[in-house]
Amino acid sequence: MEKILITGGSGLVGSSFKGDDFVHLSSKDGDLRDRSATRSIIQKHIPDGIIHCAAKVGGVMGNTNYPGDFYHDNIMMNTNVIEEARKQGIKKLVFFSSTCVFPDKVEYPLSPEKIHLGPPHQSNYAYAYAKRMGQVQIQAYKDQYDLDYFTVIPTNIYGPNDFYNLENGHVLPSLIHKMYLAKENGTDFIVWGSGNPLREFIFSDDVARLTMNLYNDYKGNDPVILSTSNEISIKDVVLMIADIFEFKGNVKFDSSKPEGQYRKPSDNSVIKEMYTDFKFTPMEEGLKKSIDWFIENYENIRK
16 A cells, blocks of 8 residues: 655645545644754655645735745745655655746736746745745756656635634635634624635645546646636625625625735646546535534634
8 A cells, every 4th residue: 555645734735635545744743844854754654655735824914924934934844845755765746836836927827837937926925936946846856866746736725624813824714714703703794805806716625636636647747737717706705605604794895905916817727638527626515514614623723
């Protein structure tokens, strides 16, 4: 039986890989920002492959307030995991990047050859550059060492077991948490921004299924975008969440607050061509599963 190490194994994406093949790591197993700790972890488990999901992540506010932390922690984790995997002879590695790596001003749809055509959006530039360098490291190692390593670029992932911090979390978990509190406290639900920006969301279980398909099948050099290619406005997502919560209060959009890029449509042609029968989880279904999990596990959520 193959053994696959999942870094960030207790997080949103990592916990979606289910089965006896997987060893899920968390920060309790060691600090991936430290080279010797990373080496010890890999030597302890001697995996056949690694899926590198671990990252310091956050929303607009987190990236705005702590750019140095976001750069340092991500660049160190990526550098250490990829280098130690190479040194320890790990046969396969999948690196998780982000659509944040794409330039702020770029012709849509987003596709891998456009990653380095300009600077990323200022709202998360430090995180984006750290992720870009992870992909560069992967490509450099493929070129020099002929390794079976590659990068995936998921669009906005959501699902159970997310990071529900109200200030520094990603958009969907933050919205879910705020909606929960607004309903509990009988207050208005205040949303940052106009609600007009468009995003592509993908359910975490779909990401895990696609990643394992690619882990077994993909032999290309370019990063692979994981996306439904279906755009939805933040406003429509908010109203969907309110409907699932049966929220009867006021929903207000604060246009004075930052909201990031207006849209980031992506090209998912690689997975469409490789997996013609793949069925994505509908947004309403995925949100319902995510919110049900959140309510059931509220006392123990990561926040």
